[in-house]
Amino acid sequence: MSEQTEILIIGAGPTGLTLANLLGKLGVKTILIEAREQLIDYPRAVGIDDESLRAMQTLGLVDQVLVHTVPDQQVRIVNGSGKVIANINPTTREFGWPRRNGFVQPLVDQVLLEGISRYQCVDVRFGAEATDLVQDAQGVTVTIGDAGQERTIRADYVVGCEGGASFTRKKLGIGFPGTTRAQRGVVIDVANDPLGTPHAVFGGDPSRAYATLSLPHGIRRWEFSLMEDESDELVDSDEFLDKLLKDHVDDPASLDIIRRRVYAHHARVAESFRKDRVLLAGDAAHVMPVVAGQGWNSCVRDAMNLGWKLHAVTRGLATDQLLDTYADERRDHVKAMVDLSVGMSKVVTNRSKITSAVRDATAAVIDHLPKLKSYVSGQGFKPMPKYTRGVVVHDTSQDSKAVPVEEGAKSSTGMLFPQPKVIDGECGEVLLDDATDLGWRIYAWNNDPSNFLSEQSRRRFEALGASLVQVVPSVQLPWAQQNAMPGVQVVGDPAGVLKQWFHQHPVSAVVVRPDHVVAAECLIQNLDQTLNRVLDKASVAPAGRNESNTIAEAQAAKIQPAR
Known part of the structure; x- marks a missing residue:
């Protein structure tokens, strides 16, 4: 059975x-x-x-x-001569946490x-x-x-x-489908970190690329490129490992090795x-x-x-x-x-001296261009999730002379909603996700979102175990909470981070999915129609269909915030 x-x-x-x-x-x-x-x-x-x-x-x-973890771990990229050609050191907290961590x-x-x-x-x-x-x-x-x-x-x-x-x-x-690069690498992890420095180094040495990273609890990792004529079995040789490590530590033979392993560069x-x-x-x-x-x-x-x-x-x-x-x-x-x-991988591990020289020259130019240097340091090259298909509704806001769009402003639909600290009135100042339930949410700036939803739309949304959240300046919090409609949560914006976010986007309401992705953004007056377009995209049943059962089940299974 x-x-x-x-x-x-x-x-x-x-x-x-x-x-x-x-x-x-x-x-x-x-x-x-x-x-x-x-x-x-x-x-x-x-x-x-x-x-x-x-x-x-x-x-x-x-x-x-x-x-x-090692929070805010920096990366220094060096060339074959050991000169630093780039620093990666993102320090922002858009989503509530350090961007890079060992x-x-x-x-x-x-x-x-x-x-x-x-x-x-x-x-x-x-x-x-x-x-x-x-x-x-x-x-x-x-x-x-x-x-x-x-x-x-x-x-x-x-x-x-x-x-x-x-x-x-x-x-x-x-x-x-995809590729597996012919060039392999070897990983060496050791306990009782012999260097003890807190960050990471990527060595773009055309003779043999390497990386060394500080990990928590006294663990250090080295990674080295293997040459075409070096077999996988060499990783079991202490003599070969000593050869790889001799320029990094004074006494490779004394290292407390946890792991030695060969890997391939797969891209599929x-x-x-x-x-x-x-x-x-x-x-x-x-x-x-x-x-x-x-x-x-x-x-x-x-x-x-x-x-x-x-x-x-x-x-x-x-x-x-x-x-x-x-x-x-x-x-x-x-x-x-x-x-x-x-x-x-190609930038750091390439073996061409000409390509490496071009890379180093490019890095020198970037070093003299503050905006581009800041872009590299802040890890701006890392593609953030941006969903253009699926459970997202784009272009829901109507042009309004009262809400001008700043040059370069971009839609947040399909991207993660930020997570600053807010005041929820119960636990004081906490991260946004901890102040609200973690299912579907509507965030509205300075407005009660329930005033802009039809009864049918609200019941359809609540069938998912969803939350309505009004965001106000912290000074308004006591008054707004006292006057909030049943089922509407009010949070304060103590540092003005969300106020600035709404100022930079020509919208006043966002529909956020359980995975914190913005499903749609709009002016509050368009919230009802926007929400229903989102729910249609999510294949959610119309209101009234098994409504009492789905609401009860959703409320029972609702994700609760970690306190």
Whole structure:
């Protein structure tokens, strides 16, 4: 007899662990299986960005994750002579957290694994390998090899996120086009950091590129390019490692080596992220070179995008068509991240002296152009998620002489909404996501958004477990809270960050999705029609259809803020 679940996740890497936590928080019955007997215990990814820390905040795990990070980690890029040709040092906090952070992946993955134990609706099973997968119109049957025995699990939907060699992707016959560079690299992780400096160095030396990074808890990583005539087996030679490290430390033989491993520079994106009731996420859907440090973070973005959509579909709040938007939204951004990683890899690891000389000369020019230098230092080259398709509605604002648009102003639709500190009247000054419920939200500047919604639209929105939020200057907070309509939350803007944001955008209301992406922005007078266009894009049922049940279920499963 087959076991039954709503969602089956294959693979307990960062994607599967993040998705399982999110589905658990939403009350979705989930089974997570992993072929290995335990989590991988050696460092792999070494960078976690502000978007991923915001995701950890959403899961209520950010405090446990921060323990294993180096906040605001800078990167110095040097040439073959050791001269600094660029600094990467982003210091802004648009989304509430440092933009660049070193981290120890096994320890953060362990935090995610332990976080799942909070939810009785999620079951994690190690030593359980998927060996077959068959789907029909009603669900998916997966055969599992577990402790020498075969059993089956029947799921409404399956998410394959078991890495680049994904069984799920191969079983579905989905192509994985892209490239694997001939040049390989070797990773060396050591305990008791012999350098002890807090930041990272990328060495663009054409004779042999390298990187060295400080990680939490006294761990240091080195990465070196391997030459074509150097075999993978050399990594097991202490003499070879001493040769690589001799210019970096006085006594390589005394290092406490945790890990030595050869890797290849893969750049691949699956031809499709979905086939009927089976979806691909994380490295099963895309892999990229390690240089930009975006592999782990891209996995987390996939999980955050997919989690709320699976919840809405399994609860009958939206039709199955909503799941098509996952690939529509994620694929373009993943491709941009792959291209960034490949480009940075070529800049740092190229072996041409001529190309390196051109790079160094370009860096010297940039160093004398303040705006461009600031752009590089602030990591402006990193493509932010910007969804042009899917659950987004563009161009909803009408031109108004009363709301002039500044030159260069851009729409925020499809991008993450900022997360400054606000005052919620209960917990004092907190980050925005902690002050509000973390499902769908409408933020309106200085207006009660309920005054601009029809009863039908409001009930349709509330069926999703959504929130209406009025943002006011902090000095107005007591008065606004006292006069707020039932069901409308009021937050104060103590530093004027949100006031400035609304000033820079010719809008006064935004519809924000559960993954913090702006689904639409508009003038408050156009809110009702804009909201309904968003909900149509999200395949949400019209108001009145199973309304009482969906509202009760949504409220029961509503994501609660981490206090």
